[in-house]
Amino acid sequence: MNQGKILIVDDKKSVLSALELLLLSEYKTITTLANPNGITSISDIKSYNVILLDMNFSAGVNSGNEGFYWLKRIKELTPNTSVIMMTAYGGVELAVRALKEGATDFVLKPWDNHKLLSTVQSAYKLQQSRKEVSHLKQKTKYLKQLINKNDSPIIGNSKAINQVLKMTRKVAKTKANILITGENGTGKELIAQAVHNGSSRKEEVLVTVDMGAITESLFESELFGHTKGAFTDAHNDHAGKFETANGGTLFLDEIGNLSFALQAKLLAVLQSRVIFRVGSNNPIPVDIRLVCATNCKLEQMVEEGLFREDLLYRINTIQIEVPPLRLRDDDVLLLAEYFLNSYANKYGKFGLKLSASAKKKLQNHQWPGNIRELQHTIERSVILTEHKNLTSNDFVFKKQTVSTSQKLDATLGDMEKAMIENALIKHEQNFSAAAHQLGITRQTLYNKIKRYKI
Incomplete structure (x- = not known):
């Protein structure tokens, strides 16, 4: 019954x-x-x-x-x-x-x-x-809301960041492809999230792909998917990032780290808006809003033959340049207060405050690592402090150069990290140029950056 x-x-x-x-x-x-x-x-x-x-x-x-x-x-x-x-x-x-x-x-x-x-x-x-x-x-609606949930708001009142936010709100309502540029740690992923949230696709998912972390052998499988039996470890059908983002927004982060050969495959899909899973001849139409980000100077890479000019035109209908933290006036203190409250709650150290000397030290620092460096600096200070009022002595900034005496006492890892940092500073965060100086591939450089948390 x-x-x-x-x-x-x-x-x-x-x-x-x-x-x-x-x-x-x-x-x-x-x-x-x-x-x-x-x-x-x-x-x-x-x-x-x-x-x-x-x-x-x-x-x-x-x-x-x-x-x-x-x-x-x-x-x-x-x-x-x-x-x-x-x-x-x-x-x-x-x-x-x-x-x-x-x-x-x-x-x-x-x-x-x-x-x-x-x-x-x-x-x-x-x-x-x-x-x-x-x-x-x-359930799907709830999961999409959960995926799209952004617990990191864009903090700041400076003229530089307000101009960025104004442009972001304007272009979010369109269907234009957007390229977000800026130094490492400036918050490009937050701008991508803001573009998605302000678009007509906000009820769908924002799918993020770290292009620098995808190896050439897995590129097509990760982005376009594969069928069961397409290769040795393909035990089941797998939908790629393009399919997953269908109807929503696809955010390709670190697009400048994509090899020249893979750029051609990406361009073909962006032009046709049709993908083929690895191991299948069945075309799958995809409807995505494309947002890309990079800390590389793509125009310079085009001149050097490292980036396809036609791909640059395809992804760069609108460019949003996110300013470095050193150009954002008093936003340093606003962000510092935000991170201080956040980590104070996280580690159960309530009532922490920044002293006048601490504020002055934070404002005078150039923040080569931008917001990410500030965030890590505040977290470290919150963890180590034993008093409520944080002073300038509670904040220690990493040095950007390594002295001869330091080199003698340093480990190989320390020296390698310092060399990478110096190369990135010298070449203004251009991964290709830094990798060339160091004598390694961009993929190897990217992996080391992630390992050392540079």
């Missing part, structure tokens, strides 16, 4: 009795109603899986209009419930109209018991499917 609930609405008691007797053997709850006016009084109307509704309730009337009226009311009250229309005066035109107006099926009186049971069972299964789809939609 199904656990379903069935409501029968008919003005003839003989019909109600016959249907109740027939359906009780199949369904747990059967409710009968002789007057359709009682439909709106049923408090748990949404709990019914199927409603069998007569089309004529007034003597001498057989137009079916009464049934259509109550069909409309029922669909307003409980859209997912299946409604089966019943009448002794039916025809093809009436049946077609009933289906067009939202009925699940149409039954003529007198009915065949076997066919009626089959019809109700189909309507019951359809309602269960609708309920599941509705649940999945709500």
Whole structure:
């Protein structure tokens, strides 16, 4: 016996009795109603899986209009419930109209018991499917909101950051591809999130891809997906980042670290908006809003033959330059206070404050690592401090150069980290130029930057 609930609405008691007797053997709850006016009084109307509704309730009337009226009311009250229309005066035109107006099926009186049971069972299964789809939609909506949740607001009142935010709000409403540029640690990913949140796609997902972390061998699989058996470890079908972002925004971070060979594959997809999973010849159309970010000087890389000019034009309809922290005036103190409160709560050290000497030291520092460096500096100070009032002595900044005596005492890792930092400073965060000076590939440089948390 199904656990379903069935409501029968008919003005003839003989019909109600016959249907109740027939359906009780199949369904747990059967409710009968002789007057359709009682439909709106049923408090748990949404709990019914199927409603069998007569089309004529007034003597001498057989137009079916009464049934259509109550069909409309029922669909307003409980859209997912299946409604089966019943009448002794039916025809093809009436049946077609009933289906067009939202009925699940149409039954003529007198009915065949076997066919009626089959019809109700189909309507019951359809309602269960609708309920599941509705649940999945709500779950998907919640998950998208969870994925898109941004706990790191853009902090600042400086002229430089306000200009960026103004442009961000303006271009977010368009469909234009956006390139976000700026030094490491300036918060380019927050601008990408702001673009997504201000767009018409904000209810869909923002999918972030760290292009510098994807190896050449896995590039197509990660971005375009693969089919089961496409290669040795492909045990199941896998949707790539483009498919996952379909309908939403695709954020390609560190686009400047993509090798020249892979740039061509990316360009082809951006031009056609069609992907092919690895191991498949079936085209999959994708609808994405493209946002890219880099700390590299792409125009210079184009001149050096390291970046495709046609790809640059494709991703750079609008460019947003995020200013370094040293050009953001008093935003340093606003951000410092924000991070101080955040980490004080995290580590249970409530009531921490910045002294005048601490504020002065923070303001005078050049912050080569930008907001990320400030954030780590504040966190370290909060962890190590033993008093409520943080002074200048609580803040220690890493040196940007390494002396000969320091080199003698340093480990190989320390020396390698210092060499990388110096190369990045010398070449103004241009990964390609820094890698060339160090005699390593951009991928190796990127991996070392992540390892040393530079």
